[in-house]
Amino acid sequence: MRVIYLCQHFPPETGAPQIRVYEVSKELINRGHQVEVLTAFPHHPHGIIPEGYKGRFYMFENWDGIPVHRSWIYPSPKGSFWKRLASYFSFTFSAFYSLAKAKPTDVIICNSPPLFLGITGWLGAKLKRAKFVFNVADIWPESAVELGLVKNKTFIKLAEGLETFLYRSSWKIAGATEGICSYYVKKGKPEEDVFLLPNGVNTDYFKPLEKDREIIKKAGLEGKKVFTYAGNFGYAQGLDSVLQAAALVKDSHPNVHFLFVGDGQEKDKLLAIKEDLQLTNVTFYGSVPLDEMPKIFSVSDFSIVSLRNIDLFKGARPSKIFPAISTGTPVLYCGVGESAEILNEYSCGKIAPPENPEGIAEGVRELASMPPEKYEEMCQNGRKLAIDQYSWKRIVDDLVHHLKGENKKERSMG
Secondary structure, three states: OEEEEEOOOOOOOOOHHHHHHHHHHHHHHHOOOEEEEEEEOOOOOOOOOOOOOOOOOEEEEEEOOEEEEEEOOOOOOOOOHHHHHHHHHHHHHHHHHHHHHOOOOOEEEEEEOOOOHHHHHHHHHHHOOOEEEEEEOOOOOHHHHHOOOOOOHHHHHHHHHHHHHHHHHOOEEEEOOHHHHHHHHHOOOOHHHEEEOOOOEOOOOOOOOOOOHHHHHHHOOOOOEEEEEEEEOOHHHOHHHHHHHHHHHOOOOOOEEEEEEEEOOOHHHHHHHHHHHOOOOEEEEEOOOHHHHHHHHHOOOEEEEEOOOOHHHHHOOOOOHHHHHHOOOOEEEEOOOHHHHHHHHOOOEEEEOOOOHHHHHHHHHHHHOOOHHHHHHHHHHHHHHHHHHOEHHHHHHHHHHHHHOOOHHHHHHO
16 A cells, blocks of 8 residues: 655654654554655744755655655744744645655545645645545644634634535545544544544553663652653643642642653743742653653653643543553543543543642542552553554554545545
8 A cells, every 4th residue: 555644743853743643654664555754844843944954945855764755844833823824834835846756645644733734635635646534633723713722703714614625525534532533423524434543652662661760860759759741831731730739739748749841832831830839849850852751751650641621622632641551650631531531441540620720639649649559550551551552553453444445435436
């Protein structure tokens, strides 16, 4: 099978979309399939195109065995809405050059967001006589409207029209969560043309390790019960509530320590909260490369995954859950919905109400006081779940099945 993966983000950038495209592409190639990735020059999250890529319009490279076509993008991560829109459209159009350079293909898988890249994916599929798979990780513009990021009514109406066109015109839709899949089925997409392509984890890489003594010493974690948040410090994560919870347990549980690993737009605000609340039980460790993350989990007793209390997030499956459970680290999930149900069903974490410092603090207290045998059971449950359902090998099994499977719509389009 021949596959083109069209996406705005790819390594060396880090993040869930980047990892998913890399791991799926790598696994497909290992199985003998032809894969080419069409992406933008690296620019996320700082809006700076690094040396080696700067000043070019197009570049082809082999990234760890994956053929990658890169084309120009106007980077603008923290600019106005219209600057971000210009960034999206710059790659939407420049990617056509990469399409022209790419080999013939059977399928084009196009990542959304950004929604507008679907234009390139759909037209590219027409030009290459390929099937168009719309891979949706975030329902847009609905999510942006609910978060208050997009308010222009005319623009919202146009974006909703484009979304409708793309899901109706796609051969199949791959949703990152069950909620996204259900959304498009309710919109009228036949159920057999919608399938799950979730976030996953490399279970060979993210595995239980002995505690890293160097990190314990550097972060001052000796003798501590460590609750780690690792990821983006963004508005959607609601980390201010986690810091307020840290204040509530500071005196009653002096052995509990909160470790924050990462960076993001909310970092300065969170540091100010730490200072105001005099949180001696909180350490901001900074960002670490992906290959250091298993060591971070090795010193973590629990992983915190937090989201704001927004209906949109009820269908979310944050990617940071899966490396945690794969390393045998139980999750304190501050949220509701699909992820909470998974963690509860497989007994590999505890659920706390989102944006509720008292509820989060209570969850921390219960986990910190858990009997050792119960804790060990949680660790093993998470590792087993990761291997059985969320390893990239398992996920690509399902993807290949759906890309090769025939149905009436496929035959009629053939």
